[in-house]
Amino acid sequence: MAEDDLKSYWPGTVLKSGGSRLFRLVFLALLSLTAVAGAEVIKMEAKTGDRFEVKARKIQPGEPLILTWVEKKSDLATVDFLGRHYELKANSGQPVFLPLGLDLGVKPGRQILEIALWSGYRQSDQINLEIDILARDFPKKKLTVDPKYVHPPSEVQERIKREAEILDQIYNQTSPEWLAKNKFELPCDGRLSPNFGQQRIYNNVPRSVHAGVDMAIASGQPIKAANHGRVVLASNLYFSGNTVIIDHGLGLFTVYCHLSKLLVKRGVKADRGQVIGLAGSTGLSTGPHLHWAAKINQARVDPLALLEIEF
Ligand SMILES: [Zn+2]
Numbered sequence: 001m002a003e004d005d006l007k008s009y010w011p012g013t014v015l016k017s018g019g020s021r022l023f024r025l026v027f028l029a030l031l032s033l034t035a036v037a038g039a040e041v042i043k044m045e046a047k048t049g050d051r052f053e054v055k056a057r058k059i060q061p062g063e064p065l066i067l068t069w070v071e072k073k074s075d076l077a078t079v080d081f082l083g084r085h086y087e088l089k090a091n092s093g094q095p096v097f098l099p100l101g102l103d104l105g106v107k108p109g110r111q112i113l114e115i116a117l118w119s120g121y122r123q124s125d126q127i128n129l130e131i132d133i134l135a136r137d138f139p140k141k142k143l144t145v146d147p148k149y150v151h152p153p154s155e156v157q158e159r160i161k162r163e164a165e166i167l168d169q170i171y172n173q174t175s176p177e178w179l180a181k182n183k184f185e186l187p188c189d190g191r192l193s194p195n196f197g198q199q200r201i202y203n204n205v206p207r208s209v210h211a212g213v214d215m216a217i218a219s220g221q222p223i224k225a226a227n228h229g230r231v232v233l234a235s236n237l238y239f240s241g242n243t244v245i246i247d248h249g250l251g252l253f254t255v256y257c258h259l260s261k262l263l264v265k266r267g268v269k270a271d272r273g274q275v276i277g278l279a280g281s282t283g284l285s286t287g288p289h290l291h292w293a294a295k296i297n298q299a300r301v302d303p304l305a306l307l308e309i310e311f
Helices: 001-011 154-172
Strands: 030-034 040-045 051-057 064-071 075-082 086-088 096-101 109-119 120-134 140-143 191-193 197-200 205-209 212-216 223-226 231-236 241-249 254-257 275-278 289-297 299-301
Touching: 040 120, 051 241, 075 096, 086 096, 096 289, 096 299, 154 231, 231 275, 254 275
Parallel strands: 030 120, 140 197
Antiparallel strands: 040 051, 051 064, 064 096, 075 086, 075 109, 109 120, 191 212, 197 205, 212 289, 223 275, 231 241, 241 254, 254 289, 289 299
């Protein structure tokens, strides 16, 4: 798909084969991103004068990385990272940046972030950034819940499957424009459990990893959008109960679960701070709380990390 887009953007150019008649000079800049405590900012400069920056809170599973094309000299930058392909066009007027996610389940070790720069019909430079993903220990927790959530009855299996497909479709269709602005904010004032990544053992059965954070909040309290975006789901799901998903653009989504009431409809715009629903305990939940999650191009990331990034 991405490769087809690229071919139509650069007609007649064979990108990955050595048979191209066009002369391509590829400079390789190998840079290493070493993880230390505190926020990371890595600056890179290509031979073309294009400059990039990678910002991250930590280089670990469940963390977002923000790639920004700071100084644009080429027409197009293509980015390959963790099996996904992205295109950044220099003429978009907007600041050009790309949120990238290190999924909660990503294997620690070295990964390469490849940036290729294109001008006219030729690749003018390439930057390979070595990213060393550090291991991270996630806590475990035992919980007792209604057995229907650990072993869903056969009559709801179809529903669960359908909902998983809908969610997959939603996360694969994002606004090509960045809809959020500046900083993300907490969606409510509830007491926060930093339980992102916790391994859940339900009724002694190890189940999925907890891909969000929980905030204890009384039923009926307002839940607000963490930033501007478009509501792409506002409905009742088996596991997450009444759920709102907001698309902030460029593959970044925030998710609000277990609401007692939905106050927005799918398709509408939501502004940061706008009340989108009321807190509750619907779906797989042991008491009133907000489960807040974030995804970047399908990667499950800690939503609290978004609060520390200036977009
Ligand atoms: Zn939760």
